[in-house]
Amino acid sequence: MRWKYNVLYMILLLYTFLLFSACSFLDKGDPEILGQEVITLYSEGEFENAYKNYFSNSWKDANTPEEMESEWTDHTSEMGDFIGVNELISKESVNSSYVVEVAVEYTDIIFDVRLIMNKDYKITNLHMDQGIVNAVMPDSIIEEEVKIGEGTEFELMGTLTLPNNSDVSFPVAVIVHGSGPIDRDGTAYSYKAYRDIAWGLAGRGVGVLRYDKRTYVYGGLMHEQGLTSITIREEVIDDALAALDLLKNDSRIDSEQLYLIGHSLGGMLAPKISLEYDNLSGMIMMAGSPRSLWDIIYDQNINILNTGIYDEEEREILREQLELEREKSIVLLEEAKEEKLMNETIFGLPATYMYDLEQYKPSEIVDDLKIPMFVLQGEDDFQVLKEADFNKWQSLLGENELATLKSYPGLNHFFIEYDGLGKGTIEEYDIPNTVDEEVINDISQWILK
Structure with a gap:
């Protein structure tokens, strides 16, 4: 069954606790x-x-x-x-x-x-x-279960989706999740965005590997081992690299045509993963950001406050809390020694995790990448913002001949169109829909070129 976000700090929760x-x-x-x-x-x-x-x-x-x-x-x-x-x-x-x-x-x-x-x-x-939209898998594609990181402490189940044509080898993309404990389909509210992307790309000649995120499968165990031990490597990077490695020896897959599709946090970390993997042919960043995570979370919560779901008194109280948290974040992240952060949190997340991510600067990595990059942004995204995030990518990559950037009017954080009650709030994710066809067409054409 699908997990739900909390109202405040709901976007980037890392762990789930079983109530039953x-x-x-x-x-x-x-x-x-x-x-x-x-x-x-x-x-x-x-x-x-x-x-x-x-x-x-x-x-x-x-x-x-x-x-x-x-x-x-x-x-x-x-x-x-x-x-x-x-x-x-x-x-x-x-x-x-x-x-x-x-x-x-x-x-x-x-x-x-x-x-x-x-x-x-x-x-x-x-x-x-x-x-959720009751989609039926097309006859033009096939799917099979695979295991990521087999033999390790954190084995993960995944799904490999391929065109239903065994006569040729295909390019394949690995989907890297956004924040939170997410399953392989990218299930969030009434969406299954990663399933939509996998089916859509495979139907157009591009295979896709998607898998359950480590915090989705092992959130309880990781919590027992200690939140302060979690970094972006344990949460995202190691499993993305293992997923790419899994594809190397499959004869149906063109091992010279491996791609990375990072969404949200996955888009933010895609440059780092790409830098660590030698045989990557291209990188796609969907709603990624070159900004600091704590800065993004602050903006997300400010946007929530401005949607009208709180009355004036509630907004004032929450705004004060956010400002205090922002000030605390600035102070903590200026600390040079990580051990000083062991018992602290920033926007509800372990400060050690935020400190680790703060050391990573996407803007300093993209210039070192010698592979094609495709940056996509929904213009109605209220989590990762066109003005603050996509425009910064444009300033960083605008002169880079390897970079393609495109924004999509009317699409939200999951690249799904919505124009009704609750637009610009989490409520719009409650209305079932699928990833926009133009986005899937653009990604497939970009890869196949």
Whole structure:
């Protein structure tokens, strides 16, 4: 199931903490079967039956069968036809209640339903999210599971997507994630941007390797080992290099045509990864930035404050907190010795991590790269900004013959178009959509040239 950001500092969280632990219910009923039954009743319009037999008294006091029907109908009216339950997971919480998360599949959208059950297996709460576009993999491509860093402490599963043509070898690009614990599809809210890119490029003759990020798979273990031990190398760089190495000996892949696609933080680190890998043919930076991470986070949160989701008093309080955090950041990052930062945080992240990233200057690396570079920016991106970030890339690379830069009107941080309520806020990520076709066309054409 998809993870959600917190409202403040939500963009760049590194670790997830499990609130529930998996449990077998065979000896005391089965919430999964109950969850399946409720969704089936909903899909068949049997709201009175569901209301009477599956919901708690507290729910019944606050809802009617007619309201349940109206909410479900409004939510699913533009999703196509009901197909069934795609995935169902049950967990037990510490207070003896149960959480059942159900992926409900319609022809156009897959969305999550979360059911909270009390110890008597009665539903006390039901929440539906907006869902993800129910895309079908084209027949023109094939996919297979691969393992990144096999034999190491942090093995990662990935997906290799190739054109469905075994007669020729293909160029292949490795996708490097943005910040946070992200899966191989780049799942965020209602988006699967990395899956969209992989399918789109493979359908145009370019293979793609994407993989689950280390903090997504091993976040708990890494937290136990100590947050102050995490640097950009452990979080991103080592696994990106291992992914590139995996492609060297595959006869279907043109080993002389390996590319890197970095998104967000991955775009920021793409020059460093490219400098460390000898056999790279080109580098693509999507919504990357040459600025300091703490400076970007500060701007992101200022933008959130200015969207109108807070009242004036809340904005003032949060603004003061941000300014204090900014001042602290400046002081801490001026410290020359890393050991002085061991117990500090900057914008909620370990100061040692921020210190490590501060030593990395993309602007000083790009001049040393002797490979083609393609820099892409969504002009409606409110996380990485066209004015502050893309324009700086233009000033750095504008005279570089190896660099191509392009910005896209109307596209956000995930290179997805949105123009509706909540535009310019995190709310727009709740509306299912896919990566813009022009972006995928431009990347494939750039690589194939």
